[in-house]
Amino acid sequence: MASAAPRVGIMLRHVTAPGGVTVFTKRVVRYLLTHPHGIDYHLLYSEEAQREVFEDLPATHVVLADGARLRWDQVTAPRYAERNGLALLFNCKFSVPLAAKVPTLIVIPGREQLAMAHVFPWYNRWYNQLLVPAFCRSATALITHTEIGREDCIMMGARPESIHVVPHGVDRYLRPASEEAKTAVKRKLGLERPYILFLGGITPLKNIGNLLRGFARVAKTHDVNLVLAGFKRWSFEGELAPIQELGLQDRVKYVGYVPDEDLAALYSAAECLALPSWYEGFGIPIVEAMACGCPVVTSSGRHAAPEVAAGAAVLVNPADPESIAAGLSQVLDDPKLRMELIAKGLVRGPQFDWDTTGRRTAEIIRSVANAPAARPGVLETPARVLVRGGASVGAAVTEKIARGFNKQ
Incomplete structure (x- = not known):
């Protein structure tokens, strides 16, 4: 039996x-x-x-x-x-x-x-x-x-x-989006300028404050905005406070939670993903962005992000806004580096399969x-x-x- x-x-x-x-x-x-x-x-x-x-x-x-x-x-x-x-x-x-x-x-x-x-x-x-x-x-x-x-x-x-x-x-629909899809998502979210993308929970773990301080330096010399996408969690008001303090109200846009059907286009249209977290247990946006052909700037240190990125991202010191600004500027200013990151990411991202x-x-x-x-x-x-x-x-x-x- x-x-x-x-x-x-x-x-x-x-x-x-x-x-x-x-x-x-x-x-x-x-x-x-x-x-x-x-x-x-x-x-x-x-x-x-x-x-x-x-x-x-x-x-x-x-x-x-x-x-x-x-x-x-x-x-x-x-x-x-x-x-x-x-x-x-x-x-x-x-x-x-x-x-x-x-x-x-x-x-x-x-x-x-x-x-x-x-x-x-x-x-x-x-x-x-x-x-x-x-x-x-x-x-x-x-x-x-x-x-x-x-x-x-x-x-x-x-x-x-x-x-x-x-x-x-990584979900299989997360692949480089068409120009039509990218245009549509930018229109839907009101994104007129080129943008750097942050995607994740708005929490102290994600180091939003230093990202904003680093971006403030970049915004002085680059015609680019910062888009914050994700859900608000504990202490989110304090995390977003530097937007006012740094006078970035016209350069930072919080778009909230983005539905799955818009993610590929949102990643694909971004100049890069910025994820300078203090700590990541994995960092799903890193491999999602890579799979969509979006260059990644993430944090160094003893946590999962450097291992997950595996040499296919620019690593920055999360404690130093100058380092974050330098990493973002590298991707924005160096077309050769940008193309190298995209190529490496398109290999790395799809290696992860549900x-x-x-x-x-x-x-x-x-x-x-x-x-x-x-x-x-x-x-x-x-x-x-x-x-x-x-x-x-x-x-x-x-x-x-x-x-x-x-x-x-």
Whole structure:
């Protein structure tokens, strides 16, 4: 008699939030559901509205309504897993149930939550510093997106043999756009001048302030604007404040979220992509821009961007507006360099493919679900969160963190 298909739960509390984690989640989960290979997937949502994302695909869709996000991760989801015989719990957003009695698989791009702790709201700082290293040590297996991400996970306590490097992909529609498409998107967004493009979340991690300071120098000598595209997140007002301070109101345009159907043309029409982030766990816009024939200026340092760019971008010092200005000016002023970057990018960008990402993730899921091993884990009780070195915080502090975290 054939054995029953392994049941795998996918935690999707974050699936309607903006950001690169959600892009990865949507692309990978869609691949998994269309290529199940004998896995019975249970999609676990925290709100009814989240069902719409994958409702057209075959799976067991379960809404576990619980407004307390930390409790949903640590109690509600693992309780469902245990009661329904799940062989694995998978979460694309760096959180796993520490006390789960089933194997767990987590995605952690890197250690930005710790390396850049000061830019996060206080409740995120506590949560990240106390729990993210515990998640790394507790998870049966981890996925990260780069080799630098692998090093970061080891630094946070993950066992090297438990880590799998699975890069992001690039959507196949992201290729150089036609002149007609570029003209149409510029008309739609009211972009009259040539422009440098920033695309991503408006957060302190993205270093918008120094980008604006660098661009202010470029704007004095070049007939070019800066277009900021993406969603607003925490501290966005402070990040955009230099526009007024530097007198750039007529040279910087915030266009907000750009729908997928306009992205290829927006990238293709740009003079370059500027992404001088303090830290990137991968940097999806880097490879998307390259695939569209858009030169890239991104940041140096110990994070994923230099690895992802792989010599096909201009690297700048994110702490130095002069360096950012120099990098942008290089691309604007040197036609030979520009063409070299475009050529290298058109090779590099399409190397990232969501089918490959999905297939590799599916292999890891099958491996863990079909051969569950004892989890090294972190002992967990409602009153204590154990962290490296045996330090702990009491229930009152944990509850305070949870209240702040649940406001997000």
